[in-house]
């Protein structure tokens with residue numbers, strides 16, 4: 653699959669509910685992936701944290717690479733790490749179809765974004781709640797995906813920041829219709845519809861899926877509220 657095929661797959665799956673693997677049961681990863689596949693999730697969102705760019709530590713490319721053969725879902729890597737350029741090749745090798753880096757970690761991301769695209773993958777930029785859209789604006793031609801954080805990156809289970817809706821609306825206006833607009837943090841039954849109305853394509857959800865016993869109904873309900 654090349655970049656355009658991946659983008660086409662993502663667009664066809666809109667509204668996309670992407671389970672955040674930060675909240676899954678790491679003791680039984682294969683079973684979790686099987687359950688999410690059964691729940692008809694099309695994208696897995698991998699929250700990579702380095703204990704430096706964000707205070708928390710999660711997992712890295714070795715874990716992702718081991719899960720890759722277990723599912724056909726698109727792997728969406730959210731790199732909350734410093735110096736992502738040092739580790740990019742490992743995430744490419746692990747089979748991540750979309751790779752998103754933070755503008756706060758890479759203030760001049762052009763060459764890194766081009767490396768991602770040149771490798772045939774979808775290139776994304778993420779920004780934290782305090783970072784204005786003007787920080788990513790110069791690079792919009794270099795990206796396929798914009799990830800608006802609706803909580804400060806670093807932890808699952810935080811409350812959605814309401815001003816994110818206006819930011820998503822503004823982002824949608826700035827982006828071409830080809831670019832995937834994602835939202836991440838505090839997404840659930842109460843917050844997803846507002847984000848959908850603002851023009852969001854991809855909704856990352858951790859607690860709203862993994863805190864439920866039935867993933868099928870959790871993914872289904874979120875998709876319905878997002879306008880599926």
Ligand code: DX5
Nearest residue numbers: 805806808809837838858859
């Ligand atoms: C936050 C992560 C999110 C988060 C989502 O740093 O990027 O993906 O884990 O979890 P919930 O849906 O619980 O906010």
Ligand code: ZN
Nearest residue numbers: 699730836856
């Ligand atoms: Zn994330």
